[in-house]
Amino acid sequence: MASGKTSKAARRNTPAPLKKNSFPWGTVTAVVVLVAMIAVIGTYVAVRSNEQQARAEALAPFTPTAQNPDPSRAIPGIVIKEYPGGSHVGPDEQVAYTESPPFGGTHDQVWAACNGVVYDTPVRSENLVHSLEHGAVWIAYHPDRVSGEALETLKSKVTVPYTVMSPYPDLDRPISLQSWGHQLKLDDANDPRIDQFIAALRLNPNTHPEPNASCQETTLFDQHNPPPYQPAPTPGTPGARAEDESVDPSRPMQTG
Secondary structure (H helix, E strand, C coil): CCCHHHHHHHHHHCCCCCCCCCCCHHHHHHHHHHHHHHHHHHHHHHHHHHHHHHHHHHHHHHCCCCCCCCHHHHCCCCEECCCCCCCEECCCCCEECCCCCCCCCCEECCCCCCEEEECCCCECHHHHHHHHHCCCEEEEECCCCCCHHHHHHHHCCCCCCCEEEEECCCCCCCEEEEECCEEEEECCCCCCHHHHHHHHHCCCCCCCCCCCCCCCCECCECCCCCCECCCCCCCCCCCCEECCCCCCCCCCCCCC
16 A cells, blocks of 8 residues: 555656647737728728729810810800909999809909818809909809708818809809809709819819919908808999909909
8 A cells, every 4th residue: 555655756746737728819810800901991992092093084084285275165064255354343342243153254352262162151252253263163052952961072072272162042053163264053963074174174274364373361351251242233233343344454453
């Protein structure tokens, strides 16, 4: 019979049972999640890149070139008129515009800030027409006919310099685009002609009288409290200036 000492020694010399290594599920899960995220990001980048390339290709025919200085002429429904530049009125004068919204002709001495500005309230037309003279594109919309997702879609077009957007209460269609001497009226904020119009006419030196002029806010125009819109008087109204009135050489002119 084994002694107690022998039994104790045997127990001391018996190797401890081996521990099973657990599978690193946490590490594997983290790697799988990381790979999935990389795949999702890569897919998103590829899709966005493809979308941007497709958009660029679609707008290529509407990019001004020496051979095609005014590609907007190919946009269905566009209205084009010739207007002389440089004729100004003071801040308390109105112009009897023949078009609504106006898109050229006599205008205020001070331009409306148009550096990607979205106005929440209707703005005086005489100031906005001066912005067009500087190469801006003005998106006007009827506040009772454009709202929600359509309004957000329009706002997304006004994120670069020389674009401006404002409500226009007397608009006869939901949406109207203006550049100097050019106008396009539309019903749908998703109409591809909006991008075509902007690509063809924004800062197009061939279609507006004052290339390289500013669209920044000035001390004479507060974009946070702009002069309010007033309906244009009818042509021949006493005290109203004519849309095509020639330049008054005695009137100081603000340009650039």
